[in-house]
Amino acid sequence: MNDKFYALPEEKQSQILNAAYKVFATNQYKKAPTSEIAAEAGISKSLLFHYFHNKLELYIFLWNYAADLTKKYICKYKVYKTDDFFEMMRRGLMAKGAMMRKYTFLSLFSVNSYFETEPDIQSIIQPDVQDAAKTTLEMLLSILNLDFIRKDIEFARIYKEILYASEGMLKSWYRAGNYDVTVFEREYLEMINHWEMVYGKGKENDRKQL
Template sequence: MNEKFYFLPIEKQQRIINAGFRVFSQNTYKKSPMQEIADEAGISKSLLFHYFHNKKELYLFLWEKAADITIEYLTRNHCYECRDLFEMMERGMYAKIQIMCQYPDISAFAMKAFYEKDPAVCEDIQRSYRKYFNRKAADALAGLDPEDFIPGLDLAMMHRQIYLMSVGYLWEISQQGEVLEAKTLEADFSEMLAFWKNVYLRKES
């Protein structure tokens, strides 16, 4: 990657990033044309190749960028400081809602990339995902007290289920192709959060 990309105005960087998220989220890796990304970003194809030497380089940059953006917003919302799982999930979902309002296609791209089977990028994506998810899961599980949850509950399995349901919800929303309303997303997630608490937390006697 050409480091000159980072010398571009932030607004122009974001336009290129969002264009990549959108085009790659709508097609397989192989069928995503660099020309379409350049057109959506409002730059020439040759200039896009000036910043990213090939399609694979841009694709993997966007994958890592999606992770970096997520970590940035989670940190900003103090998610990593929480010891309570559901407060962490709540802060995390609000952070992701903020991200989606800024980067509308980021969730759809991340999901598409995760399931991408093209050998040019598949192994790199899966290796990166395992490292990121395992670290995130370990952080979330470290402070949990089994006494807070229903007897015999597999906390790691519970965390994975909630994580996958959250990702699925964001995927479903991103596929609707409508302008995202933060208040609607927050209300939906609050309802899901209340359901999870009712299912997993130990009832007071």
């Protein structure tokens, strides 16, 4: 599937993907103009549909491509090869930063896709996200050393709070509009250090409980 797209030089593939992620990330599906994607990518609209039969196919391709790329970078940066939750987050930040340097709007697309109201997209993406969230939490609980985490708050609650805060930070970075990944990495690393102080062992609250 999409053999014609994959036959393109890698640089051209990246131009098309970056254009599509940007347009879909900054517009609702119905209002995202494929003509703008083509223009951003430097190709004609007819050529865009030579590679992808229709708008929906392109959108779902982007979703699956983002998921596959995320898995690849998680492996590359050995995100899950530690039992320390906060070290895992730092490795995850390196993976996310690398992806954002390659595809600027991929992360925003991935976050916004879950809230897309188009039924054909909802039916695919929302179950994917829900299954992934459940599977990820179960996997974390199986590999993490929870001795690094404070005991008086359920880990599932900590994970959810950090996840929501992370999405908010990501959207704020995009709204700023300068797309400097180094700035995002620095600010997010500061938050990881803060969360380690709040939720991790060794801080003043935990010392009082021990």
